[in-house]
Amino acid sequence: MKTPNMITKSLLLSAALATSAVLCANAQIKLNSKTVGAATKAVKAVTLSNEDVIEYTKEYIQWMDEHNPVAPADDEFAIRLKNLTANLQNYDGLNLNYKVYLVKDVNAFACADGSVRVCAGLMQAMSDNEVLGVIGHEIGHVKNTDSRDAFKSALMTSALKDGVSSQGGTAAALSDSQLGELGEQVANMSFSRKQESIADDYGYKFLKDNNINPWYMSMAFQRLLDLSGGASEGGFTKKLMSSHPDTQKRVDEMAKKATKDGFEKPTS
Template identity: 35%
Template sequence: MGNVDPTGLMGAGGSAYKALSLSDDEIVAMSDESCAAMDRKNTIANAAGAYATRLATVVKAMPSTINGKPADYRVYMTKEVNAWAMANGCIRVYSGLMDLMNDDELRGVIGHEIGHVALGHSKSRMQAAYATSAARALASASGIAAVKTLTESQAGDLAEKFVHAQFSQAQERAADDYSFDLLTSRKLERKGLVTGFQKLAGQGEGQQAGALLGSHPPSAERAARMQERLDSAG
């Protein structure tokens, strides 16, 4: 089962086996379809506008590839406080999050989302989303060609389930550590991991749709843990 949450597969019938047997290429193909569906649903910030320009500056020193896939950073114009990344390198940051955080805090969150991809968490999240989404109708099919037959509705449902799913506590902590280590290796400010989580805690966790605000463990606890790492690092 790896990192797949068993509760996400309960009741999925034969699609559970198919979900667990998805190849890396199929996961990437599903991510392509899901990300495209989300892009069609949301308003993407103008490349020459203030939000896209700021994000380009924020990620200039961040990875340009994740697990060999080009990193595609874009901003969704929405008040929701959220961000996510998929196995195909699709990274989306919401303008509501950018309004809330300074540049160092944004890098901390983005590094965290990159960590989920690099550590394989996004793969297991897509597997669980697939097993419980309308796309599970493909359980009897196989291969990338089958994935590309997803209807707009199926791709949209799969994307929504992926974006709003929650990672386990262990996965969240591992992604936090990945971000801390990534920022350290690139000689970037790490304090944003502390203050960023403090801001998320102040937003009232679990009160909004974004999985970022419904984190487990709570953001205040994660902020304290990052402060401990920062103090230990000197």
């Protein structure tokens, strides 16, 4: 999130890259005015419960939705995504909700509260099944708690550590400026190679579970690689592939897995 009208690169943000972008001019956020020393606040931030992190995630995604161009229900991208995810409101124990951001970024992210956001640029660049492969990958980060953990880390490592605390069992609300700083932290975070590989496998399984040829997992990565000109630079391509020194290897691994499982590569 480099400007108020840009979405984050991920999360989680996948976040909690969320994961993932905007000042909340009309939000009426009640701030906790209790004065606490910075050191004490930092300790409290470290001890945030998972429930607190989820509440902050919900606040963050609400803020994102209010300050990004969300596709209305009658928009072609919104209709397309609704049809794609009609049977995916609940998956693997997660309650999921989906929206399209009408921005050109080839990007997507999922948050620990089950929010999945897909950019119009990604939907323009990919087929339906490739989009679902990316969504499955992002949900994998949520299911594996990568998104939650990354979001918590962003809370603790930004200046928010001086203002985030759990007092009286309730997480303190965040100000607009805090949400902006949090967005910067989220945008600049990435997952480890191991986390990305596990999310790749999850996306593969996600497609299989929904009776879709898992070859589309490989094809989605290839599409991103093609869009980047073979380099892992910029937007979602950077987020999705930056942890891997050889992005082609990632494409090949999913292809090899699909072939081994007896699937033929789709022609389109």
